Amino acid sequence: MFATVAFSSLSSFLLFNAVYAADGPTLQTRGVIQTFSVCEEIGKAVSSQSAVFYPLHNYPPALSSLEHQKMSAPLYVSFHMIIAILSTSGVQLQILGKTNTPFAVKGGxxxxxxxxSSTAGVQITMSRxxxxxxxxxxxxxxxxxGLIWDDVYAALEPYGVNVVGGRVTGVGVAGFTLGGVxxxxxxLPNGTIxxxxxxxxxxxxxxxxxxxNNFGIVTQFTLKTFPQGQVWGGTILALGEFDKIATATANFYANVTDPKASIISTFNWDLGIHLGQVxxxxxxxxxxxxMFDEFMAIPAVSQDISSRSFLSLVLSSVSNETSGLRGYFDTVSLYDITPSMLTAVxxxxxxxxxxxxxxxxxxxxxxxxxxxxxxxxxxGSDSAWPPKRDRAILPMNIYYAWDLSLSDTKMGDTMRTSSSHLTELAVLGGQDVTDAPLYPNYALYGTPLSxxxxxxxxRxxxxxxxxxxxxxxxxAGGWKF
Structure with missing residues (x-):
């Protein structure tokens, strides 16, 4: 159990870590002392716009900066973690590189x-x-x-404009952003801006x-805006009805070419219930x-569809219901959405x-x-991803969530088995997706860069x-070139 402990000084904090190490001042403890030394050096070098927090000393502001939506994401022991909040100064990266200190960068x-986006070394949070x-x-x-997309949409709404960003509540700006920039x-790693x-x-x-984050730390994005008025939409939830959702989805994909229209069809299992969602x-x-009559006719337990602001639409999503659980994403890249593929899913x-x-x-x-x-x-223009722009990739999002860390390995292995099986079925159905590029924001850890x-x-x-x-x-963690 995590306990709140107040420390009068850095030395007393280090003493606490030495006492609580299993065998006294071990290599792990010495690593903590080195990390504190690095953070002290950063703290002396940065401007007043930045701050260095120690989780048990500056609790709770420090710990709030560590929060992830999925409890499987952090890789830290709480009283070993240091948080450095950046200003635009590049001195932090210079010091981290010079001392060879592990670190992580966390956006949303x-x-x-x-x-x-977590570490047992120096945690850099972009919250400021x-x-x-x-x-x-x-x-x-x-x-x-350091923003999430909800914040961006709320700030732009009074101007009647919008940007291309996340579609559900709680998604961070930094890790998500690929196009429209x-x-x-x-x-840069040498400290220049x-x-x-x-x-x-x-x-x-x-x-x-x-x-x-292979090339440095991005502190700001400049994006193109577009006029934005009222939108129409929301979420339909149904008990099962997988067949009806699959049929309506296949028909929509085959027949609707209006660029203003979009859907996401989801097959869920939660608390013993098969739950269809569109x-x-x-x-x-x-x-x-x-245009959407076939979906609207599906028997639903909940139907939140209306004309509304874009922000209202994003905030209405149910994507954050599993926040606080452990969880992973994985993906299958498709070139076509067919009735047989939907049945397979x-x-x-x-x-x-x-x-x-x-x-x-x-x-x-x-x-x-x-x-x-x-x-x-x-x-868009040429970009790191996708490596080919001659054919649209339709990334399927596979998401599993669970309670206990004991299930982590089993769930990761199961997701790999499932995504591999669905890829094989897509190939059998005539889609040449064996080597289709996988979307990095969905790809499960361990996915080869190639x-x-x-x-x-x-390149x-x-x-x-x-x-x-x-x-x-x-x-730092992440996909590394």
Whole structure:
């Protein structure tokens, strides 16, 4: 059990760690002392805009900065963790690189892979990068990397504009952002600060679009804005009805080409119940007649569909109901959404629920189908991901949640088995997706870089070597080039 302890000084905190180490001042304890020394050095070097927190000394502000939506994501023992809150100064990275100190960078805390945004070393939280500045003359907005998308939508709503971002509540800006970016403010591993645009630095601009934290720490994104009025949509929840949802989804994908329309169809298992879910969206106050009738006719236990603000739509999502549980994401890349594939996904949900329900406490299963238009990749420029832009990738989101850490390995292994099986079924159904690029924001830990970045990987490794020759960013978690 975590206990709140107040310390009068750093030395008393270190003494506490020495006493509580299993065998006295062990190598682990000496590592803690070294980490504290690094944080003291950072604390002396940074401006008043930054702060260094010690979890038991500065509790609770320090611990609130450690929070992740999934309890499987953190890799720390609470009284060993240090939190450094950045300003735009690059001195922190210089010190971390010089002392070879492990660290992590946390934006919104939505990543589920263990250690991707957490560490037993120095935790950098971006929470003070919380500004949203709209520029009406250029129709762009500067967004701090410590925000979640809810904050961004709320800030832009009074201006009647919006940006391309997360579709459900609680998703962090920093880890999510791939496309629509006009510029990045980047703290490079050598401590310098650069504004990266397509014209000022084409290589880094390319690499940052899907390349995550391999090249430094992004403190601000500049995004293109678009006019935004009322939207129509919400969520339908049904007890089962998997067949009806599958049929309606296949028909929508085959027949609806309106770029303002979108759906996400989800096959869930939760608390012993098969729960079908469909999120409907139309970028206007009402959709054309008949477009969503097949979904609206599905017998539902809950139907929250209306004309509303975009922010209201995002806040209405039920995606945060498993917040606080352990959980992982995984993915299958599709090129087509067919009736047979939807049946396979429905069967997969039912099968694994029957296999795991009595063995895994707190089990929640979710398989999400995300139809996109074939033209989706025509709106951006070359980027780290996807490695090919000649064909739209439809990333299926597989999400499992559970209660206990004892289930972690079993759940990870099961998800790999399930995603591999669904990929095989897609190939048998005529889709050549054996080597289709996997979406890195969904990919489960351990996924080979080549399965995500394909032929782009050598170029990304060369850019990484150029801007981070000492591999400072290799001290942090995440996908590493």
């Amino acid at each position: 805390g939505h990543a589920s892979n263990p250690g991707f 990068f919380s500004g949203v500045t709209y520029h009406s003359d250029s129709q762009t907005v500067d967004i701090g990397s 006009m510029a990045y403010q980047l703290v 650069s504004d990266i645009t397509a014209s000022s630095n084409p290589d880094l601009f390319f690499a940052l679009k899907g390349g995550f 999120s409907l969206f139309y970028d206007g106050s009402s959709p054309p007649d008949g 429905s069967n997969e949900t039912t099968y694994w629920a029957s296999q795991l329900a009595w063995e895994v406490p707190g089990l929640f299963l979710s398989y999400d189908i995300e139809p996109f238009l074939p033209s989706m990749l025509s709106h 399965r995500m970045y394909g032929d782009n990987l050598p 990304l490794q060369a850019i990484k070597a150029q801007y981070d020759p000492n591999n400072v960013m290799g001290l």
